Amino acid sequence: MSALTIVMYHYIRDLARSRYPGLKALTVKAFEGQLDYIIQHYRVCAVQDVVAARRGERRLPPNACLLTFDDGFLDHFTTALPRLLDRGLPASFYPPAVPVEGGRVLDTHKIHFILAACPDRAKLARQLLDMIEGWRGDVALPPTDALWRQHAVGSRFDGPEVVFVKRVLQRGLPTDVRSVLTQRLFEEFVGVDVRAFAQELYMDLEQLRCLRRLGMDVGGHGAEHVWLDALDRRAQDAEISRTLAFLARVHGGVPVDWVMCYPFGSYDETTLELLRSRGCALGLTTRAAVAPDLGRPLELPRLDTNDLPTSATAEPGAWTVEALRGGHG
Ligand SMILES: [Zn+2]
Secondary structure, eight states, X not given: OOXXXXXXXXXXXXXXXXXXXXXXXXXXXXXXXXXXHHHHHOEEOOHHHXXXXXXXXXXXXXXXXXXXXXXTBHHIIIIIHHHHHHHTOOOEEEOOHHHHHHOOOOHHHHHHHHHHHOOOHHHHHHHHHHHHHHHBTTBOOOOHHHHHHHHOOOOSSOOHHHHHHHHIIIIISOHHHHHHHHHHHHHHHTOOOHHHHHHHHBOOHXXXXXXXXXXXXXXXXXXXXXXXXXXXXXXXXHHHHHHHHHHHHHHTSOOSSEEEEOGGGOOOHHHHHHHHHTTEEEEEOOOOSOBSSSSSGGGBOOEEGGGSOSSTTSOOOHHHHHHHTTSOO
């Protein structure tokens, strides 16, 4: 069995000429360079190829690669799609249901634009700490220094202040508190009507259907885009049901051999069991690795776009070398 490299994309835009040049996004030039790099070193597959290989019906080509686009951003339709079609590359797209159908901006995306609009991370983190202090008394919240110690830790791509803002607003505080704080910061720093912003940020149902007509796959990314491992069985089941109902609207019928891309890469044994019972064929995580084989199809690792070079003429990067060795490190 040959190795499979799955690459994950989020925002892709002409940053310098966009309204939010501070957004953490891949530039169009870097995206084009990376596609051309991938064409040189990998064989880009469609989801159906991986599903067939998982069933043992056909083998994956050597150095197989799957391109995945998370969160249903309009960037994927306007910027990524034409460049994929130009190169004859298949890809798969994972929109959460709520932003597409409900005209809402997910808190996690509001946070990205708050960060983009406020380059002084230390100031933003301090302001958030002050806002949390303001809530004390009404709600029981963890002590400030405990929150800071727990959440202000650097990650692969972010410094401690950015991680603090993201984590506290994503899951470090009770849901009601963090949603209100996120909306307040969004109004202060971004200051755009949420409904209008959602229309500019996400694809709509017609665009998703169009992706499928053009040979691309559209899979599940939850309804509310929450950490599945934080939900009990009933709530996980409800999220998966809503995901499937949404995909049925995109596909024009209940999807067969569908793919689940875990929001925030979060899942547990319950998730896997529920997905198996719903005919899910592949599950995509955010664990950075090359899959040496398809032995654990519901827990496939993925590389971030930042893990691969962004120029056709770049030397093979470390992950490419590993994939060439078969994904065994
Ligand atoms: Zn996501």
